[in-house]
Amino acid sequence: MPEFKTVRGMRDFLPEEAHVMRYVEAKEREIAQLYGFKEIMTPIVESYELLSAKSGEEIRSRMFVFKDLGGRDVALRPEFTASVARLVATTFRNEPKPFRLFSFGSIYRYDEPQKGRYREIYQSNYELMGSSMPEADAEILMLTDSLMKSVGLKKCAFKIGHVGILKSILDQEKVGNKAQNAAMQLMDKKQYDNALQAIKKAEASEKCIEILRKLVELKGTKTVEIINKVKELVGYYPKSIESAQNLSEIISLVCAAKGKMNITVDAGFARGLEYYTGMIFEVYVPDLEIALAGGGRYDKLIELFGGAQTPAVGVAHGIDRIILAMQGQKTAVASREEKTAMVIPIQDEVKGEALRISETLRGQHIRVEVEVSGRKIANALENANRRKLDYAIIVGERELKDGAVVLRNLASREQNIVKIENLASIIRNAEMHSD
Numbered sequence: 001m002p003e004f005k006t007v008r009g010m011r012d013f014l015p016e017e018a019h020v021m022r023y024v025e026a027k028e029r030e031i032a033q034l035y036g037f038k039e040i041m042t043p044i045v046e047s048y049e050l051l052s053a054k055s056g057e058e059i060r061s062r063m064f065v066f067k068d069l070g071g072r073d074v075a076l077r078p079e080f081t082a083s084v085a086r087l088v089a090t091t092f093r094n095e096p097k098p099f100r101l102f103s104f105g106s107i108y109r110y111d112e113p114q115k116g117r118y119r120e121i122y123q124s125n126y127e128l129m130g131s132s133m134p135e136a137d138a139e140i141l142m143l144t145d146s147l148m149k150s151v152g153l154k155k156c157a158f159k160i161g162h163v164g165i166l167k168s169i170l171d172q173e174k175v176g177n178k179a180q181n182a183a184m185q186l187m188d189k190k191q192y193d194n195a196l197q198a199i200k201k202a203e204a205s206e207k208c209i210e211i212l213r214k215l216v217e218l219k220g221t222k223t224v225e226i227i228n229k230v231k232e233l234v235g236y237y238p239k240s241i242e243s244a245q246n247l248s249e250i251i252s253l254v255c256a257a258k259g260k261m262n263i264t265v266d267a268g269f270a271r272g273l274e275y276y277t278g279m280i281f282e283v284y285v286p287d288l289e290i291a292l293a294g295g296g297r298y299d300k301l302i303e304l305f306g307g308a309q310t311p312a313v314g315v316a317h318g319i320d321r322i323i324l325a326m327q328g329q330k331t332a333v334a335s336r337e338e339k340t341a342m343v344i345p346i347q348d349e350v351k352g353e354a355l356r357i358s359e360t361l362r363g364q365h366i367r368v369e370v371e372v373s374g375r376k377i378a379n380a381l382e383n384a385n386r387r388k389l390d391y392a393i394i395v396g397e398r399e400l401k402d403g404a405v406v407l408r409n410l411a412s413r414e415q416n417i418v419k420i421e422n423l424a425s426i427i428r429n430a431e432m433h434s435d
Contacts, residue, residue: 009111009119020326021122023333024319025104027150028124035143037102039125042083044106048073049080054275054301057183062110076108081301081314082124088129091098097130097310115324116290123320126295129302132311134246137279137297140315143257144283144293151322152331153285156292157262160251160281161269163296164243165230167277168210172237173204180334187270192216203278207236210242216268223251226265233267243278250279275301279313285325292325293317339427341391342384344371354395357420364424368393385410391427 004048006012013021032039052060055078064076077083081101092099103125111117126143128136141158141384148156163184170180178200186195200209211233218233220226224363227248234240251263271280271294278297285292302310326333341361360369369389371380377394384392394406399417407426408415418426 006297008429011120020323020333021319024151024322025124026328027147028104028319029102031143031147031150032124032126034146035100035126035139037100039102039104040084040087040104042077042080042087042103044077044108045074046077046083046086048075050086050305051075051077053082053304054273055079055082056185056274057271058188058272059109064108064110078272079107080105080123080316081127081273081298082305084125084127084129084314085301085307085312086305088303088310089302093308098136099127099129101127101129116288116318116321118320124317124319125314126317127312127314129310129312129314131313132299134249135253136311137250137313138257140295140313141250141254141281142257143296144281144315144317145261147317148283148292148322151326153292153322153325154329155262155286157264157284157286158281159264159266159269159284160247160279161266162243162247162279163270163276164246164278165215165234165240165267166212166270168239168243169208169234169237170199172206172239173199173208174420175199175202175204181274184265184270184274187216187268187274188272192268200319206371211236212268218267219264219269220293221262221264223263224248226267227251230265230267243381247279271296273298275304281315285305285329288321288325288328290321291318292321338365338367339387339391340367340369340378341393342369342371342387342389342429343393343395344376344377344380344384346394346396350397350400351393353400353421357393357395357423360420361424361427364428366424366427381408381410393423 048065051063059078063078065073068074074241084101088099107123108119109121110119115117126140128140143409167180179198183198186198196209196212199212214233215230218226218229227244230244231241234244254261269280275298276296277299280296281294282291283293293315297313299311302312327416339410343354343358345351354370358370361368375383381392389410392408392410394408399405402420404417406415407418407423
């Protein structure tokens with residue numbers, strides 16, 4: 001008999017782990033509602049052509065790709081944005097802008113499994129589409145900060161850059177998109193020397209290479225000072241200056257709204273996805289080197305998929321990594337507050353009544369299990385204790401004649417005979433009364 005295990009990079013969630021996952025999911029949904037984002041659900045399987053269009057070579061190489069029974073190339077989604085952009089391009093043509101769209105679910109990447117990295121990844125995704133204004137970018141940053149605080153994380157640090165600073169230089173130097181994308185992929189991996197070599201090979205000027213070399217070393221928390229230095233460095237490239245000014249406006253808006261935030265401006269920052277056109281960012285906490293969230297502006301993706309020109313900005317939050325950070329910071333997760341009970345019928349003749357009582361209590365929002373394994377009462381009580389339930393409701397013929405049952409507090413072992421109609425209020429109020 002073979003020993004069946006989860007596929008490498010996939011995992012099971014045991015009840016407590018699932019509880020933490022759903023806790024974070026609930027916080028994500030709460031933030032979505034507070035910021036006016038409406039939920040959409042897109043397929044896990046999409047056409048390979050769609051998902052690979054602007055995902056970047058790194059992600060393309062790690063997609064789960066296969067042929068369906070019709071011989072079409074399809075893939076498991078490696079991220080949400082391409083699917084959301086497809087939906088907007090094909091379905092939301094006449095809807096009023098901007099769109100604020102929220103998604104939650106799993107994505108799939110064939111990465112090497114390690115701490116905080118699986119092949120099945122849970123994410124939340126927020127997309128604000130239809131605005132090119134810096135306040136839209138600021139809202140995505142503010143939303144992410146609100147989420148991190150809502151789950152109890154402390155000392156979150158935002159690393160922020162702007163791909164327009166680098167791309168505008170390369171555009172003016174007539175460096176082609178293929179070479180630009182290759183260089184950005186290398187910068188994303190912090191292989192700056194290799195990136196500069198690739199740009200030099202694409203026949204960029206020595207002056208350009210020297211400016212880029214200085215830019216990738218320019219970073220710091222004094223955001224105004226860093227951005228001013230960027231502007232001085234790229235003075236020969238007007239579009240690059242505009243990008244730096246845009247970044248300055250975004251950060252100013254965020255600080256005006258949120259007060260002091262831990263922001264590092266990184267002029268040489270790049271992310272792996274090819275569709276970014278403007279501000280990009282990632283979020284970190286101390287003692288965890290992997291990003292908890294990341295996103296940025298992409299103004300041309302929806303147009304690429306056949307939609308109207310629609311500027312957009314978004315963020316993905318890595319739920320697995322947020323949970324890992326919460327564990328590292330020993331962040332408390334709200335425990336289930338509802339009282340729990342097990343209904344135990346003593347005789348076969350009262351099983352129907354036991355089921356009826358359980359349904360009545362569920363109708364009043366009390367979580368109830370019925371003893372369905374035929375255990376003797378002592379074993380049933382032991383089982384309820386081991387499963388950390390709050391009450392046992394013992395149903396017997398003698399008490400039923402008076403419309404009553406025995407209610408036992410499993411923690412204190414106190415028990416009383418109570419009327420069935422009083423059960424819900426007694427359990428909910430966590431009090432024991434004799435009738």
